[in-house]
Amino acid sequence: MSPIYAKLKDIVDALDIQDDTFSQYLDRETGRIVLITEDIQAAAKSRTPKNPSFSEEWHEAVELFKQIKADKRGRFVAILSRYDIHEYAIMRDFVLSLEDEKLSQLLVREIEATGAFRRFNQRLRRHDLFAQWEAYRLEALTKIAKKWCETEGVLYA
Numbered sequence: 001m002s003p004i005y006a007k008l009k010d011i012v013d014a015l016d017i018q019d020d021t022f023s024q025y026l027d028r029e030t031g032r033i034v035l036i037t038e039d040i041q042a043a044a045k046s047r048t049p050k051n052p053s054f055s056e057e058w059h060e061a062v063e064l065f066k067q068i069k070a071d072k073r074g075r076f077v078a079i080l081s082r083y084d085i086h087e088y089a090i091m092r093d094f095v096l097s098l099e100d101e102k103l104s105q106l107l108v109r110e111i112e113a114t115g116a117f118r119r120f121n122q123r124l125r126r127h128d129l130f131a132q133w134e135a136y137r138l139e140a141l142t143k144i145a146k147k148w149c150e151t152e153g154v155l156y157a
Contacts, residue, residue: 005157006031011079011145012138018082025068025076026154033079036065044069077152080144090140091120094133103127 006026014024014033022037040058044065068076088111095107110119124130149156 003155004029004031005155006033006149008142008145008149008156011149011154011156012141014079015085015141015145016138018080018085020082023081024079026079026152028075028077028154034064034068034076036061036068040065077154080148085141085144088116090137091116093140094136097136098129 010033011026014035018024022035023041025034025036026032027034040061043058043062050059091111092108095104095111098104098107107120107123110116110123113119121130124133146156148154
């Protein structure tokens with residue numbers, strides 16, 4: 001049997017959309033990313049019987065989450081959370097990489113204050129740097145994804 005490869009792009013996409021309202025797992029047997037919402041997690045933990053008004057896909061997702069939680073063989077591995085990614089550090093590294101030192105210092109001050117993400121994005125758009133930031137961020141997420149794959153023993157293509 002040939003090994004299963006995860007798509008690096010899928011892992012990077014999973015890192016890019018992190019949110020507190022769902023969890024993501026890599027299924028080592030299929031190479032696919034599984035997204036489990038808070039509602040599905042709550043339903044899986046509930047002792048109430050199946051609700052017939054919910055779709056079959058809903059019930060399948062609940063059962064899949066139960067499999068994920070019961071997994072002892074390592075079939076499912078949790079994707080890094082947004083707290084593991086440290087978006088602020090990526091922002092700071094980007095800002096410090098800018099050639100315009102005045103702008104770099106201005107952005108350093110802005111990302112250290114309250115409302116940093118909003119102001120950072122506004123300033124980037126004002127200085128026509130948003131596309132450059134997105135490319136830098138994507139590269140950083142790709143490096144994080146590769147390191148995660150290596151740490152978890154995940155083959156990727």
